[in-house]
Amino acid sequence: MLHNLFIGELAERLSRREISSVELTRHFLSRIERLNPALNAFITLTGDQALGSAAAADARLGRGERGPLLGIPLIHKDIFCTDGVKTTCGSRMLDNFIAPYDATVVTRLKGAGTVMLGKSNMDEFAMGSSNETSYYGPVKNPWDTAKVPGGSSGGSAAATAARLAPLATGTDTGGSIRQPAALTGVTGLKPTYGRVSRYGMIAFASSLDQAGVFARSAGDAAAALQVMAGFDPRDSTSVDVPVPDYSKTLSQPLKGMKIGLLREFFADLEPRNAALLEDALSIFTGLGAETREVSLPHLPLSVPTYYVVAPAECSSNLSRFDGVRYGYRCENPKDLMDLYKRSRGEGFGAEVKRRIMTGTYVLSAGYFDAYYLKAQKARRLITDDFRSAFEKVDLVIGPTTPTPAFDIGAKMNDPVLMYLNDIYTIGANLAGLPGVSVPCGFVDGLPMGLQLIGPHFAEAKLLNAAHQYQQATDWHTHAPRGYES
């Protein structure tokens, strides 16, 4: 079936003109129509527009043009601005917002000939680890619809796992690509801070946010990153570092690669999660990699550090939503202060308000040094730990999440418990490092992921290791029941 093929195989069929992009697009649109009602993975569907883009891709193919993504359908997380298409960021605040321009990620993928099927559901303003904070309702995990898909890019993850598209974009501020990738059994790549442009990507925490991608294999993620990565003068955090050809190094042997086992990650691991990682380690050593233990003594500080830095930056970024220039405005404001307060109070959901208030508190007079400055110092300690680790090893490995997907509703009343879900992913964001989560087995019939983290701009090495692992295993080929055919 078309939806079980990897992007490379789809591109080959498209280039041989065995299928057309229009046919491929119709195939995925009909799957979405049939399967999405149980998942709620979308906020907006753009079927008509998709068929137009697919016809344009077919015309390019007809002229002899070829490309790894030409004619390939995808889904964009609803955090990316899409010209003329509703862009909500999962919030009531932007329920009426029609983006007036394309994000650079969207422009680049469009230029490569991809076909946007729709905009995926997400935690409101990307704040959440379960996709339950969306104004548009929770996304369900295709492996078990009573479970969360993870967050914040839950819609993109669930849709990729359910084979509603071969590719979906996401963003990762504290784990929002890797954690849902792990919980839905797909491959999720968070590139280095500054590797992919954030122009047109609605800001949450600007020293942490990074765009990335969901796919069903490391090879597919590499093809997408190839197009997404690169310098963009419109993003002041975009870094002008050349983009290597990721496909060239994908199949390099792992012989001699040094992989570090993060002692702090393995310390309190649940036995079944630990067993899956042990299996993965033996695969990597079988492929010629060497493993050794490394320690990041300050890593346990990463969750409290993150929950100071991220809310602080969010409180600043979200001050732009004022009920004046765009977004939700309350009814009958009695004066300007009332307009600001009620537009924001009614337009934002509970978790977003909680984070804005946390951020406002840690930045307020008298508390700035004790919280924000302190967290920035702890962030330096964590980053330095990673730096020393990468003097000894090429990559580090650990679990992506402490547990498989949990029940919808299980952690919604305890924000701190929810925050601890990101315990293994946050470190990479604080240090600006690239990370990838790949499926590594099942616990209670639910997928689990392993995570590889590398030094800055080591995406090629991460994808190489992930790809070789996927050549030696078949965890990434498992489909949730009911979504194979």
Add this chain to the structure above:
Amino acid sequence: MSLTRQDVEKIAHLARLSITAQEMPVYVSSLSSIVDFVDELSRTDTEGVVPMAHPLDGQHQRLRADVVSESDTHEKYQLNAPAVTAGLYVVPRVIE
């Protein structure tokens, strides 16, 4: 509770957020638990550590040439505004 209702009311005002009477106790309790949680940082020795504001070393704000690079798109942008008259954003009267 490390934060009082008055603390949260003050924070909500600074953040320009209306919080209903019903929501208030939930925020007092959850914000208190978050503050207690992040307070773990206070037990860490950070003597002499330089605060880190940017995850990559050696990055600095780029400057561009001071030339016009954008065209006037205010009409398109204002399509998203709740209230516009004659190209201006409309808000409640500020000066009587």
